[in-house]
Amino acid sequence: MKKISRTLFEKIWNSHIVVQKENYPAILYIDAHLIHEVTSPQAFAGLKKREIKLFRTDRTWATMDHNVPTKDQDKPIQEEMSRKQVEMLKKNCEEFDVRLYGLGHPNQGIVHIIGPELGITKPGMTIVCGDSHTSTHGAFGAIAFGIGTSEVEQVMASQSILQYKPKTMNIRINGKLGKGVTSKDIILYIISKISTAGGTGHFVEYSGSTIRNLSMEARMTICNMSIEMGARGGMIAPDEITFEYMKGRSFVPKGKDWEKALAYWKTLPTDKGAIYDKELFIDAEDVEPMITYGTNPGMGMKITETIPTENDLGNESQRNNFRSAMEYMGLQGGKQLLGQKVDYVFLGSCTNSRIEDYRNIAKIVKGKKKPEWLTVFVVPGSVHVVKQIEKEGLDKIFIDAGFEMRGAGCSACLGMNEDKIPAGKYCISTSNRNFQGRQGPGARTFLASPITAAAAAITGRISDVREFM
C-alpha cells in the first residue's frame, strides 16, 4: 500500500485529535498549556464558578511577564491594578496547584522565551497560551498557537480545545542572506509583501535552505511574527540544529527516552509530495535590512527605500488607514527613513530577547557610546538570559555604551507595565508590533532587527547597519 504524504502540520494535528465529529470542530488534545497573569484570571474564575479542578496540572506552566516592572523586581509592584493581577495569578496557582515561575524565581521570564529555554517546547507537541505570539514555539516543529481566555478555560477544564483545522501554507526561502540581513528582516519582508492578513486562516510552515541554516533563536523570531501576517501559527521542521539546542534542557527527555524521542521527532518533517493549500517562494537575496514606517507590521520597507504615497493605494479604507498612520507617526509619504532621529531604542520582547540577539547587538555596540538624547533599554527575555548576559560580560559593553540594563519581562513591547515610550517620541524597537499606542499612548514605533536597532542606538538615528559591520 502506498504511504500517504503528509505535512509536518498534518502529522501533529492528526495525532492529537481526541474526537472529530462531522460538521463539528475537532477536539484537539493540548500537550502544554502556558499561562500568564493577563489572560488567565477570568478563566480561573470560570473553573471556580463551575466548581471544577484544573484537569491536568502537570501540563500547565505559569509565569509573570506582561504586567511586571523590569526595575526593582524584588520590591512590591507600585501600580495597584498590576500588583493585584499578579497577586491573583499567584493565588490561583496555589489554589489550582499550578507550578508558577513568578517574580524572583530563577525560571521567570516572557512565556515564549522560557518555554524553549527550559525544554518545555519540543517537536511534535501541541502548545497553547493566551497570547498571540505563542506561534514562537512552532520553531521546534510543534503546533503552537495563541488563544482567547474562553479557550484558556477550555484547556484548563479538559486539556483539550475546540478547533477547526486551518489550511496549510508553505513559505520556502532559499539562498544566502546578505550582510546585515537577519531572520527578523526575513519575516518583516514577508509581511510587507503579503500584508497583515496574508496568512489568515492558515498554519504556515517555513522551509528552504535559508531556514535550514538559521539558529534556533533566529527561527523563533520568524515563527514568533507569523501572527503578524494573520497566520494561525508558524512552524519549522525539526533537524540537527533543533536537537542540538534542546539536548540537556530541564524538561527534555534524557537517556533512553531521548533516543526514542529523537527517532520519533525525525519522522515529523513533511513527506515528499505532500500538498499545501498555498505556497510562497522567497529568494533570500531579495531581502535587505528592513524597517517599518507605519502602524502595522505590514507597513515595512527596505531600509534604503522611501515610504510609499497615498497614490500607491487601492481603496478608501486603505487610504484612511495610511493617512491615519502617517499622521500618527508624524511622517510623510515619499520620504526616506535613513537619518530619521529617534528618542528611544527598545532591545527586548518575545521576538528578540534571547542570548544570541544580545551577542549580535554587542558586536555592533562594543566600544561605542549612545548619543546624549537617546534612551536605550536592554530588557532580556528571562532571568536565565540576564544571567547569561552577565556571564559573557555583555552587560559591561551595554553599560559602557550608556544603555539601561533591566530585569526580565514584556516591558515596553506593549505599554501595559511601567515601561512606556512617551507620546510623540520615536522608538526603534526589536519587538513585533507598531500599532498606534502599542508602546504607550502616542508612542511612535519603528520595528527592526536587533542589529539595525543597535546601529540606531549608537547613532541616535535610523541607520544602515551594514555600514557598521
Next chain:
Amino acid sequence: MKKHSIKKIISTAIPLDMENIDTDQIIPARFLKATTREGFGLNVFRDWRYDPEGNPKPHFILNHPNYKGDILIAGHNFGCGSSREHAAWALSDYGFKAVVSSFFADIFKSNALNNSLLPVQVTPDFLKLLFEIVNKNHKAKIIVDVEKQTISVPGEKISETFEINSYKKICIMNGYDDIDYLLSLKLEIENFEKKRENDYSLKS
C-alpha cells in the same frame, strides 16, 4: 452553563471605515489589568475616542451624536494583532451585538463567537455598499438573521448571506456552552491519554 442566545439583530449601525483595525486599538493593553470580564466597554477604542485629557474627540464616529446602534461596520481585516479576548468583551460590553466586515482575523473571530458577538463576514462590494448607505442615512435599519445567515437592509432592498460554522450557530442560537460540551467528553479524553504513543512532552 447557559449563555444568552442570539437569533436576530435589528438595529442601526456605526460605520468605521478603516482597514486592519487591531485589538490594541479596540482595547489598549493598559486597560487589560482587570480580572473580570465586565466594564471594558468604557475604554473601547479609548485612544481614538478620547484625547489624553479624557475629552471625547468629536471626529471619532462613536462620539457622533447621530450614530448609535448594536452593529459596528468596519474595514477589512478587523481584529488583527493580539489575542486578547478583552477586545470582544469591550465591544460586547459597549453594546455591540455584531461586527460586519469583509475580513476578520482568526483569533478575534473565535473570541467574538465565544462571547455571542457575531462576526458577519460580507463581500467587499457589499461592505462598500453598506458604508455608502449608512454614511448617507444614519437611521438605516440593518437586519442580521442568524438562523437564515443573512444580512439585509430592508429600506434599500439589499441582502447577502454570510457563513457561520454550524456548531457555533447552534451554540449562539441556543446559548450553549463549549466547556459543557468538552466536559461531556471527559471519558474520551482520558481514553485518548491512555492510548497515546510518542508523547514525550512530560518525559524529563
